[in-house]
Amino acid sequence: MENTTQIAIHFYEDMTALDAVGPYQVLVLLPGAEVKLVAAKVGPVRTDTGLYLVADSTFTHVPSPDIILIPGGLCTKHVIEDKHTLDWIKAADKTSTWTTSVCTGALILGAAGLLKGLAATTHWNALSNLAQYDATPVSNRVVHKGKIITGGGVSAGIDTALYLAALVAGEEVAKTIQLSIQYDPEPPFNSGSPATASTATLVSARESLSKRIDKLNCGNKKEKDNQ
Amino acid sequence: MENTTQIAIHFYEDMTALDAVGPYQVLVLLPGAEVKLVAAKVGPVRTDTGLYLVADSTFTHVPSPDIILIPGGLCTKHVIEDKHTLDWIKAADKTSTWTTSVCTGALILGAAGLLKGLAATTHWNALSNLAQYDATPVSNRVVHKGKIITGGGVSAGIDTALYLAALVAGEEVAKTIQLSIQYDPEPPFNSGSPATASTATLVSARESLSKRIDKLNCGNKKEKDNQ
Numbered sequence: 001m002e003n004t005t006q007i008a009i010h011f012y013e014d015m016t017a018l019d020a021v022g023p024y025q026v027l028v029l030l031p032g033a034e035v036k037l038v039a040a041k042v043g044p045v046r047t048d049t050g051l052y053l054v055a056d057s058t059f060t061h062v063p064s065p066d067i068i069l070i071p072g073g074l075c076t077k078h079v080i081e082d083k084h085t086l087d088w089i090k091a092a093d094k095t096s097t098w099t100t101s102v103c104t105g106a107l108i109l110g111a112a113g114l115l116k117g118l119a120a121t122t123h124w125n126a127l128s129n130l131a132q133y134d135a136t137p138v139s140n141r142v143v144h145k146g147k148i149i150t151g152g153g154v155s156a157g158i159d160t161a162l163y164l165a166a167l168v169a170g171e172e173v174a175k176t177i178q179l180s181i182q183y184d185p186e187p188p189f190n191s192g193s194p195a196t197a198s199t200a201t202l203v204s205a206r207e208s209l210s211k212r213i214d215k216l217n218c219g220n221k222k223e224k225d226n227q
Numbered sequence: 228m229e230n231t232t233q234i235a236i237h238f239y240e241d242m243t244a245l246d247a248v249g250p251y252q253v254l255v256l257l258p259g260a261e262v263k264l265v266a267a268k269v270g271p272v273r274t275d276t277g278l279y280l281v282a283d284s285t286f287t288h289v290p291s292p293d294i295i296l297i298p299g300g301l302c303t304k305h306v307i308e309d310k311h312t313l314d315w316i317k318a319a320d321k322t323s324t325w326t327t328s329v330c331t332g333a334l335i336l337g338a339a340g341l342l343k344g345l346a347a348t349t350h351w352n353a354l355s356n357l358a359q360y361d362a363t364p365v366s367n368r369v370v371h372k373g374k375i376i377t378g379g380g381v382s383a384g385i386d387t388a389l390y391l392a393a394l395v396a397g398e399e400v401a402k403t404i405q406l407s408i409q410y411d412p413e414p415p416f417n418s419g420s421p422a423t424a425s426t427a428t429l430v431s432a433r434e435s436l437s438k439r440i441d442k443l444n445c446g447n448k449k450e451k452d453n454q
Contacts, residue, residue: 153409182380
């Protein structure tokens with residue numbers, strides 16, 4: 001009989017859809033995976049570009065997952081200030097095998113006090129924010145310290161999840177998942193990180209992110225319907 | 228004033244979540260993008276691994292989008308046999324600027340009669356199925372013929388969408404989107420296509436896909452709640 005691996009992916013308002021769905025699509029294919037999409041309340045959760053993803057579990061349903069994954073989002077302030085969410089992450093981390101984040105999800109792990117004294121990564125535009133949680137910002141794609149794994153921005157979540165899949169189930173399983181989802185990327189441009197993008201693209205991406213954050217009115221949100 | 232580009236992404240039961248969300252995350256960031264998540268009925272749609280994504284429009288709401296994108300899924304038979312869906316695709320294609328697919332979404336475009344005499348691509352495991360729609364299977368990542376663009380399996384959707392973003396809004400905009408989502412992939416393994424995967428991995432991926440398709444009982448589904 002297959003062992004079950006319970007994987008909790010945290011859904012919250014204004015997370016980034018691909019931050020959650022990229023790693024989800026890899027981890028759900030692990031043999032024995034039991035994926036729980038965990039939010040304050042069961043039901044549709046609005047992502048930062050408008051698409052709704054549906055949470056199927058509340059924090060109380062999933063107290064001790066084997067794997068915790070916190071996706072990033074344009075607005076994380078309301079999560080970072082939400083005691084209910086941070087308490088769940090802290091408690092779940094006590095018994096988890098792996099505690100992980102993608103993109104600005106690292107700031108939420110940081111706010112839960114889990115990155116103290118550790119090297120960690122996040123979206124390039126938020127790297128400097130890690131220091132306030134006593135973490136050392138590193139611009140690698142995937143940073144693995146003890147049982148904490150942090151991944152870079154948005155689509156880096158797929159790489160992070162494959163790395164994690166190999167740790168959990170071995171390289172051969174991870175490779176099979178990679179082939180199943182045909183993850184054989186060939187971006188048409190070489191513009192995916194500040195190290196390769198032109199200065200004009202970097203300026204333009206910063207402006208675009210900043211406008212989108214303003215539009216979402218991030219300072220004035222709260223985690224809703226906490227019980 | 229920005230021009231609006233209306234983008235219709237078709238949601239259907241047992242589509243693959245990342246097939247839809249990968250391109251969505253790119254296209255929604257196009258300046259002036261108005262993304263419609265189109266299904267037979269508004270509301271949550273179950274993907275082939277259990278996650279629900281929420282459709283916000285019906286076919287009748289979106290008769291003439293500028294861009295049509297059909298994601299793939301493990302089960303497409305019920306869509307391919309659904310006159311209502313195919314009629315919408317055929318009609319929408321008459322006025323679209325771009326008609327596109329990711330993964331096995333190409334089979335749906337094929338069933339709508341839009342790939343006749345064209346080169347096209349799809350998930351590696353479904354390539355040979357394109358011939359029944361008089362298309363010529365090509366194992367490229369992205370195949371562009373006239374206004375029809377087909378992309379490879381699952382995560383190839385991100386590449387396809389960036390390619391399309393550059394056609395619609397220019398390379399600089401596409402590069403800015405790529406940097407915003409930090410699409411700078413470095414898969415930990417070189418196992419994302421049959422050309423690079425080992426024979427053992429290929430056998431294992433085929434078995435895994437076949438088991439998942441059996442489990443979904445694909446032959447016995449219908450597009451639901453067509454109006």
